[in-house]
Amino acid sequence: MIKPVSLDVPRGHAPPKLQARQLSKSFPSPSGPVQALAPFDLSVDKGDFLCVVGPSGCGKTTLLNIVAGFETPSTGSVTLDGKPIRGPGAERGVVFQQGALFNWMSVQENVAFGPRACGVSVAEARDRASQLLDLVGLNGFASKYPYQLSGGMQQRVGIARALANDPDILLMDEPFAALDQQTRELLQEEMRRIWQRTGKTVIWITHSIEEALFLATHVLVMASRPGRTKAAFESSFSRSDDPYLAASPEFAAARRTILELLRSEAAKAQRLEEMHP
Template structure:
């Protein structure tokens, strides 16, 4: 087994953690019609961790990311970056969305230069650095195109380069490859892994794909159906492998089976919840 159960909240983990989530919960609405999206939840992410959160749809994983991103306020509990409570969006947390978050009125290079310019870097320098980042994500020939002229996979690369441009402490990724076709997705997964290895960024990655989580993550959190809480958490070693065909190994399959087993009961519960609504 290349995954092992792992307590993400051990006392040794919380000291000096990059991101700590404490008893975080979120409800929408109030009174009798209130819906709890996220049950009190604890997490800690250390520097250079690649943490994947896997869960059935509607389990509140995007809500978790929105709170860490500072776009939503928690109902109870708090999220901390380097010990400071998160109150609003900030440049130390780079966010990559599923799609449709690029600025279509700006060229690709202007999209990537947007963050540094907003933070006071002179336009010329920001553009120059942006071209370097576009090279990193393999888009140097497309700097002066507009996002809508690019394929879905290329657009996600722009999104990643744009998030990296501010040199954030942590990258928050909300199912960034979910809308891509299989081949493009696998290619980009390898690329994000190599970017992660080179830069040592801390990454919080939301996905519903177990393969993706096993392939990328150093740590995996499996969430329950609504209200989302941590069902199990693992340390994963597959991401250390350099074998591009790691997904075809028996260990990988066994690990996948274990997580599928956990998620299946959750997905069934989620469906019965949907039916009850």
């Protein structure tokens, strides 16, 4: 089941974990500035699993990069626990579309890299890496190298590495997009289990409506460029243990609701690309 909700303002009594106010972003181009994000507000509570969907070019990844500290906003501000985000930080773990692992390091060394960079002892970093590899089901592969692993296993290592510094929030940029459907579905179940076990706050970028509904406590539907909120929903599917969830009438109805919103935005995005290639 999904129901409309406003993510523009805080929803609870506690301060939001992440808050964006009048956030916008423009990029220079030979023909003039291109506005990727229109000014908009966003509020994410502690423990939320927010999935962001929208047409290509709507600014989903730009939003994630600003929260990660890789980009600076053109206007507005983003705060984490009330503190302005001014650059990358260990309190934000990032997982990209590709594993972005160090091929010359073992799996264990990759996961231990973050803690070691933050001054954690070798022994403690290795112990933490072992615990996280066990969490993602890869403890038997600690001595392997990334090139010896499948794409799905590499993404599991990426998730473990992102968790290694015990971040306050996980930022995921279509981490399963390049995987085959069966592997993707298995890792979605794995990711939901990890989220339920750790209670982390997650922002997840995806083009898949099904993935968003399966994982999210909240779904943000973005409008075509310049990106902004088209609609937002609270979802209860992420708490379900029904193995046939995706075949249920409720899931199909929710998918149809979001699909109808995205179809109109995708058409707008296509016309915009044709006018301004």
